[in-house]
Amino acid sequence: MPAPTTSASFMATIVSLCKRRGFIYQASEIYGGMGNTYDYGPLGVELKRRVKDAWWRSVVTARADVVGLDSAILQHPKTWETSGHVVNFTDPLVDCKTCKARFRADKLEEVQCPQKPSRTPLENKCELTAPRAFNLMFKTHVGAAEDSAAVAYLRPETAQGIFLNFKNVLESSRLKPPFGIAQLGKSFRNEITPGNFVFRTREFEQAEMEFFVPPGEDERWFEYWVTERFRWYTELGIRPEKLRLFPHAKEKLAHYSKGTTDIEYEYPFGWGELEGIANRTDFDLKAHSEASGVKLEYFEPETKVHYIPYVIEPAGGVDRMALTFLIDSYAEEEVEGEPRVVLRLHPRLAPITVGVFPLVKKDGLPEKAHELEAELRELGLATFYDEKAAIGRRYRRQDEIGTPWCVTVDGDTLQQGTVTVRERDSMQQTKVGVKELGAHLLHAQRHWKRG
């Protein structure tokens, strides 16, 4: 069941499926589009909700040692001076004097340009300026004055909102290290060369957690979270052979990091970061303590010791997660001489859990199917009613969007109280009693494993 062979055609296939079935649309499309900005359609928003819910459950609610937070996108500008973003969060840019375009100096080989730019301008017609630092934060003004006093930035990461609230959370909870604060929310980076669909966009949703530990326990917890986060992806159906760990070289670490390991996925366009786990040390809490004069530390009552915790940060992107689940679950097959496209999404992630079909549009079957659909929905299952086209075609439409089960109501339903349950991956059909249907599906959902 291979996907299309070339990477460009595979991505084009995914983009096309996303638009056609309502997962992801180009934003502002009717106005010619907004560069590298995307809107999630009816199925995409449900996929994203489920990815976020699964993350929140795994990282926050299933644990006693992690709590959630939802901090504002606009924070005091001092936040970004202290964090180092005002000075360090830049890309080196060059202008081409010939074609007037602007490029990242460190990514010239990736640039698509009518006259391919190069550092050796004599080879072609491009003449490049020296690189200049360009800050990636979006800037705006708050209040009625458009002067520098009112400058604000759209946050480039959710993490800083967690550090700013370290003391608030400590004081309003009874947590003590090791403990974590997790957050889901939008961040913004004014990327010059975004790309690859929703892999890198200017506006994106982060899933970040800062796990505060006593200094000295940081390396152990770093390993713990690398393992834990890797497990999360495979548990939700990502093929392990498409994942790898990529530890950053010491000399390439961000200014705040003692060690970073990426969980990488093999995308059609090559290996790319799916999530990064960083040992941020005490860099951020220390910097904000010094800049604000507010001590961001933990007081250990037993030993009477004050200390600034170290921080382990698993940081992923929800859009990238959603894209990865889509890509990894996509397959094309031939079934009885006909092509079949199927998304082998984990049932916990699939936008629709159960398709409900009357075999034919008469004999009371539509009424019975509607009734059944309402019952399944009441159980918390996401349902979709469909009575159009032949039954095989209805199956295919659900396969393509990853619906794990389809339930068909037929004559037997009225006479013997059974329905046909058809499973997406094996395409096997089973007769199930109407009374057992809800429990059957909930059980199947709970115990699903990728084949």
Place this chain on the structure above:
Amino acid sequence: MPAPTTSASFMATIVSLCKRRGFIYQASEIYGGMGNTYDYGPLGVELKRRVKDAWWRSVVTARADVVGLDSAILQHPKTWETSGHVVNFTDPLVDCKTCKARFRADKLEEVQCPQKPSRTPLENKCELTAPRAFNLMFKTHVGAAEDSAAVAYLRPETAQGIFLNFKNVLESSRLKPPFGIAQLGKSFRNEITPGNFVFRTREFEQAEMEFFVPPGEDERWFEYWVTERFRWYTELGIRPEKLRLFPHAKEKLAHYSKGTTDIEYEYPFGWGELEGIANRTDFDLKAHSEASGVKLEYFEPETKVHYIPYVIEPAGGVDRMALTFLIDSYAEEEVEGEPRVVLRLHPRLAPITVGVFPLVKKDGLPEKAHELEAELRELGLATFYDEKAAIGRRYRRQDEIGTPWCVTVDGDTLQQGTVTVRERDSMQQTKVGVKELGAHLLHAQRHWKRG
């Protein structure tokens, strides 16, 4: 069980509770705060999640005629020209030449100023300029150039993202009017006089739905959605006597509206809009069709008629909803001579559903309580384990954050397999078998009614 008597002290009480227990903090507090911007703490983020989930379930997943969407905050600037926001979304501002402050010309009576401003400057020392229109949209620049070509706005409402995708959703679904598209997401308004805690903030989360109907059916659907949305609030426990409908006068309607009715709540600071239901007519789809050249209309195959649907929009704010649930559920009582603070939150909204306590910290009770907590969590209930302080004090701590049930593990648990379930509002205690505990709590949660 009245709340504090003066409105200022009531709001101060709510703000203080929110900070102390971790519902809502002032944003960037360690840097002196960011004006009228707030961060949600561990309990606040759970309350907000539950409010959003309840809204989504009611408006989207429980219905077959509404789908979701999640559009970007940054859309093409033409969006806001066409919607009328660039020209019309302004407040009239005046400067005081004496004290250099800036005020809304239409809200001068609300201004707090050392020298109270007035339209009759001779009465005091303020001298005001003539009013000027000040646009409420936050402006930024996308890409490397800071010129006008790259101007972008942070969306002031999520609704436009829905209108832009009308055709996309129609083509990737099989919906036909009447149908709705719903969205949850952040919007931004550069308010000059925000206030009243999270009632009006510059950054806020909207819960908007655009319901597309054939022209002529709009007034019927308008009434339907006013009733439906009113019902939602009372079903989630808001006291009906604190709610009222406020139909806007025809001459005060927004430029796009044929009729608007607010659902108002009686806040400590007076009646205020909780949600607005507007008949936006075909204004937006028509305007975007004309500006983009893309026809945003529905083709009715049976009658072969093309038409632009009318739009009914129920639009609420999630922060305002959360604040309203907090305020409305807050009560102070005297119980056996001791004060008790209680949030009578609906169990579906309470951040924690069950507190689990060992009666004492020995005899194997903590182990048993932890075991029970894990089982309840497995059922999807939000739990909190507490073994500190006397049992009465542990009840009070849960009352104050709205936890509907507390389960105490004692000697009987080990010997007879029963626990004590204590209900928040009545404070009644019941012995329940450990084996029935999960089902007992799920049933109680399902059938809860505000007393």
